[in-house]
Amino acid sequence: MKTCIVTACTGNYKAHLKSIDHLNVDGFIFGDISDENLQIDGNRWKRIKETYFWHNDPYVRAKYYKCFWHQIPILNEYDAVMGGWYNRNKKFTFK
Numbered sequence: 001m002k003t004c005i006v007t008a009c010t011g012n013y014k015a016h017l018k019s020i021d022h023l024n025v026d027g028f029i030f031g032d033i034s035d036e037n038l039q040i041d042g043n044r045w046k047r048i049k050e051t052y053f054w055h056n057d058p059y060v061r062a063k064y065y066k067c068f069w070h071q072i073p074i075l076n077e078y079d080a081v082m083g084g085w086y087n088r089n090k091k092f093t094f095k
């Protein structure tokens with residue numbers, strides 16, 4: 001089963017994504033966070049800078065990628081898509 005994790009980093013804040021290299025999944029990072037504010041560990045994360053949805057509220061923009069992933073063509077090849085909410089405690093929670 002081909003599986004991926006989807007998360008989004010939006011707005012003007014700093015984010016640090018831990019490695020998912022030990023998992024048998026691909027990871028996708030959506031959102032408009034600037035490169036200098038995003039630290040990515042590992043090699044399995046793929047940064048997607050293409051915008052599929054716009055809203056003035058960065059929280060709403062991030063929520064789109066996690067809730068409406070089925071409308072993003074590059075994710076069609078996956079059997080399972082997990083929308084990860086990366087919280088301030090640096091832990092993933094899945095909805």
